[in-house]
Amino acid sequence: MENLRRMALFAQVVRHGSMSAAARALGMSTSAISQQVRALEQEAGVALLHRSTRQLSLTDVGGRYYAACARLLDAAGEAAAELSAARHAPSGELRLSAPLGMADHVGPALGAWLRDHPQLRLHLHFEDGWTDLVQARIDLALRFGRLPDSDWMAQPLGTLQRWACAAPDWLRRHGPPADPLQVPASEWLGLAQVPGLAWRHRASGQERQVPAHPRLVSHNQPAVRQLCVSGLGVAVLTSLDVMPLLADGRLLRLLPDWDIPALPVWAVTPHRQTQPAKVRQAIERLGDYLARLPGAVAGAA
Incomplete structure (x- = not known):
């Protein structure tokens, strides 16, 4: 040297x-x-x-x-x-990891930005698990919920509301529950990595803890949503997952008087040093997109 x-x-x-x-x-x-x-x-x-x-x-x-x-x-x-x-203009390849539920949203969130920067390439990696960002050479990961301890940099993008939902057919067979505990344990659908949820009645302040023992469990959020649409049970889904399904009537919201803690959304990067422009600008675009979604709140998680 x-x-x-x-x-x-x-x-x-x-x-x-x-x-x-x-x-x-x-x-x-x-x-x-x-x-x-x-x-x-x-x-x-x-x-x-x-x-x-x-x-x-x-x-x-x-x-x-x-x-x-x-x-x-x-x-x-x-x-x-x-x-x-690289610091001031996005270029090269951006390797982005995101939950499967984000697959329909990456295009609307980043499409215009990608058109404005033809020298930028996007490599997408969708999964609901937790990837080693360094080993997978991921530049930016979107993650929902609680993050494991790591040396990576996590920036809060906001939160997504969560609602209990069921198909009209399920509601005809079981009727609308007035309390989360009125939903039989055998009728819950859920993600394997999501713990039991704390519910709070908006008017009275009563709290309920629903055990994390659903009848049908999957590591795949879209699969849980599809099981719910098929009338097989009740699922707690994010506003990101269900807004179109609620709008066209394929799903109905249950327990509207009960609140569930919102789901934090994080932008995670494997390095704490200065971020290149492609990462910084992608985080900005994703945050802007999230802020415009119904049922989402931008800002600190």
Whole structure:
């Protein structure tokens, strides 16, 4: 690494025409520059510069060596420019991980942004489990609910309301419950990774704890939603999952007087250092989209 630094200093001396000019440009002393160039010559065992009291000139080998050092200096400048561009303009590939329930929302959330930046590529990874972001080379992950302990950076995007829902056919067979505990344990549908929920009656403040022992369990949120639409039971679903189904009548909301804690939404990145533009802007677009959804609240989770 020290040799690379000396090569860069040597190239700067040649470009500026003198050691004193290079020293002024780099904010160093002339003696420090001279010492580094002499160390380079001593290690190489050849003279790189002809020195006189009035000017410097390159030896034959120094000229060839300078050409190689100049390429190195230019490559370093290009690398710095690439980093600056990545910091200020989105480019390259964005690897995004999100829950399966987000599959229908990534397009509306990021579509216009992707059209504005044709140099940006998007690699989507949908799953309801928890991926090792570093091992999977994920730049940005959307996660719902409680996060496991990790060294990753988690930024709250907001919350989603959760509602108990059932199909009209289920409601005809069982009638509308007035209390969460009136729903038989055998009629609940749920996600395997979701614990029991605390319910609170809005008017009286009464609380209920529904055990996490549903009859049908899945690791896949869309599967739980489809089982609910099929009339097989009652599911607690997010506003993100059910707004279209409530609008067209395929699902009905149960227990409207009871509140369930909202579901936090997080933007998780594997690094705490400065984020590239593609990650920062994707987080902004996803947050803006979430804020416009019915049943969502933007901001801190």
